[in-house]
Amino acid sequence: MYGIINQAIQELVTTNFGEDKWIQVLKISGVKEAFFLSNESYDDEVTYQLARAASEVLHLSLEEVLHTFGEFWVLHTGNKKYGSLMIAGGNNLKEFIVNLPVFHDRVSLIYSNLRQPEFEVSDLEENSIQLHYYSHRIGLTEFVRGLLFGLSKLYQTSSTIELLNCRDKGHDHDVFKISW
Ligand code: HEM
Secondary structure, three states: OEHHHHHHHHHHHHHHHOHHHHHHHHHHHOOOOOOOOOOOEOOHHHHHHHHHHHHHHHOOOHHHHHHHHHHHHHHHHHHHHOHHHHHHOOOOHHHHHHHHHHHHHHHHHHOOOOOOOEEEEEEEEOOEEEEEEEOOOOOOHHHHHHHHHHHHHHOOOOOEEEEEEOHHHOOOOEEEEEEO
16 A cells, blocks of 8 residues: 555554554564655555554554544544645535545546455435445455544544445445444
């Protein structure tokens, strides 16, 4: 994945837990790089190694790390570094989710070799929507749940996020129901 992702993991650990913890994470992860360039593509395994090491150092489950990272990505990285992209995503939670299927098309103008996630929406109702998440990668379900939590906070919309179906249970993609 692009270095911006690994940089954001570093920022999350450093900001919320301190520089010492980041040094430990890097050490036990086995990752050779001491820092990451945002627009260089790294092996996906680097990101997974960092997430697993953060789980060990911070005494959090891998799911908790991914969830926290998803929230941090929206509220800090997305909102602070890519404000205009986020604003173009929509004026409220519902609009943002409806537009999510094309969101990374704009991101790919910055990061041309992006292997982007695929989203579809269905069952749009007055107070809920279903979001379908397809990916080349595995194990990122809780990252997506964290991203959705972050979006709810960003738009100050109290919501519940239910996982209706997932690849862990043999489905070919993950299905979330977001209700507000
Ligand atoms: C301005 C905000 C955003 C930027 C700049 C951005 C950029 C990126 C980048 C660079 C990657 C790594 C892909 C690669 O290197 O091949 C990625 C992955 C991903 N992004 Fe975003 N993203 C943003 C917002 C979002 C939001 C709001 C969501 C969903 C709610 C989202 C969902 C994902 C997911 C699930 C992945 C993992 C890729 C996979 O499943 O294969 N992103 N994004």
